[in-house]
Amino acid sequence: MSVSLFFQLLANGLMAGGMYALVASGLTLTMGVLKIFNFAQGQFYMLGAFIAFGVTVSLGLPYPIAILIALLTMALLGVLFYFGLLHKTMAHGFFNTMLITIYFSTIIGQISLLTFAQQEKAVPTVVPGSLNIGDVTFNNGKLLVIGCAIILLVALYYFMKTKIGTAMLAAAENKDVASLQGINATQIFWVTMAVGCALSGIGGAIIAPVSGAYLMMGQNVFMRALLVLMVGGMGSMSGALVAAFLIGIVESFAFQYVGYLNLVVLLVFVGVLMYFRPGGLMGKPMPIPGE
Numbered sequence: 001m002s003v004s005l006f007f008q009l010l011a012n013g014l015m016a017g018g019m020y021a022l023v024a025s026g027l028t029l030t031m032g033v034l035k036i037f038n039f040a041q042g043q044f045y046m047l048g049a050f051i052a053f054g055v056t057v058s059l060g061l062p063y064p065i066a067i068l069i070a071l072l073t074m075a076l077l078g079v080l081f082y083f084g085l086l087h088k089t090m091a092h093g094f095f096n097t098m099l100i101t102i103y104f105s106t107i108i109g110q111i112s113l114l115t116f117a118q119q120e121k122a123v124p125t126v127v128p129g130s131l132n133i134g135d136v137t138f139n140n141g142k143l144l145v146i147g148c149a150i151i152l153l154v155a156l157y158y159f160m161k162t163k164i165g166t167a168m169l170a171a172a173e174n175k176d177v178a179s180l181q182g183i184n185a186t187q188i189f190w191v192t193m194a195v196g197c198a199l200s201g202i203g204g205a206i207i208a209p210v211s212g213a214y215l216m217m218g219q220n221v222f223m224r225a226l227l228v229l230m231v232g233g234m235g236s237m238s239g240a241l242v243a244a245f246l247i248g249i250v251e252s253f254a255f256q257y258v259g260y261l262n263l264v265v266l267l268v269f270v271g272v273l274m275y276f277r278p279g280g281l282m283g284k285p286m287p288i289p290g291e
Contacts, residue, residue: 015142015210016224017248018149020044022203023221024228024240025156026196031234032172034191036086037098042222044074044197046112048204049213053121063126067148067205074201077195082193087186109116113215120214127220140205141210148206153241156199160237168192224251227270233280242281 022259029039048070055066081104089097127140159165170178171188204217211217227247230237249270254262274280 003023007254008138008180009256010110010249011116011138011142012255013249013252014245015145015149015207015248016251017148017245018153018220019203019221020228020248021153021241022199022230024225024244025135025153025237026199027225027229028237028240029090029168029192030197032092032198033168034086034189035094036090037094038103038196039101039222040081040108041196041200041225042218042220043105043108043112044077044200045204045215045221046117046215046218047077047108048074048201048279049123049208049211049217050112050116050204051201052120052205052208053123054116055063056124058123063124063209067202070205071202077197078191078193078197079197081197082190086193087189106129109215109218115211117215120212122212123208126209137193139210145206145210149203152199152202152206156195159195163187164191177219217251227266229280231270231273231280236280236282239282250271 021042023045025040026044030036030038047051051070051073052063052066055061055069056063085100085104086097089100094188125141129140131138131140131143160169167178167188167192169185170181170183170194173187175185178188179230203221204213224247228240228243230243231247232241232243247266247270251262251266258265
């Protein structure tokens with residue numbers, strides 16, 4: 001393998017890992033704070049990509065505006081999802097709530113298929129051309145995705161240091177104790193849903209100029225996000241970040257040698273890792289809520 005090819009595959013892996021990290025971080029937040037396994041997480045990613053297409057192509061607005069609209073729209077949809085379906089269902093147990101998220105994911109998928117997602121949509125390239133460093137060539141669009149993902153993950157890190165972020169962590173640790181300390185659980189729950197869904201939505205908007213927008217992209221990224229949680233460990237944000245980039249890199253290099261069988265390689269890799277580290281790299285046991 002040449003040095004140029006190695007760094008190109010590494011860049012592809014970091015780009016994919018950045019998207020997996022955003023979706024998995026949102027999934028980890030909702031699972032840790034609300035004790036909900038949100039099967040609709042990937043659909044927010046898909047919707048974010050189609051919003052980027054609609055804003056840039058249909059409306060002709062600048063791409064940064066598309067990113068902002070995708071973030072705000074998915075955050076709002078997450079809040080509506082919480083108050084419309086999850087708020088009442090959470091009292092009826094973990095599995096009922098999980099089924100509601102599957103129902104919501106299916107509804108989004110079917111509505112998308114019947115309306116705007118019948119065909120793949122191409123989003124105009126934001127930064128054309130490539131960057132040459134010696135014999136190594138990097139696609140500027142992919143570098144932009146990596147840079148945006150890193151900025152968002154750093155922003156998420158500092159957000160979790162704020163008063164709201166600290167309250168979210170406190171609620172994730174023990175909701176009852178957090179309530180005794182004056183933390184409004186309902187407020188924290190809908191804020192968590194907004195942040196978690198916004199992370200997926202903005203991820204889809206960021207990747208759209210590189211991959212396009214298509215119906216199955218949400219399911220594809222959600223499946224990888226599940227692997228990220230398995231490798232990183234349930235409830236561990238730091239584990240999710242490490243695992244996301246690790247899975248992205250493994251998938252990228254595997255694709256170079258086995259093509260679309262790279263998913264098989266990825267599953268074998270995760271299976272071997274789970275054999276030696278059943279709880280993931282940095283996770284801790286997470287009992288089913290209510291048990």
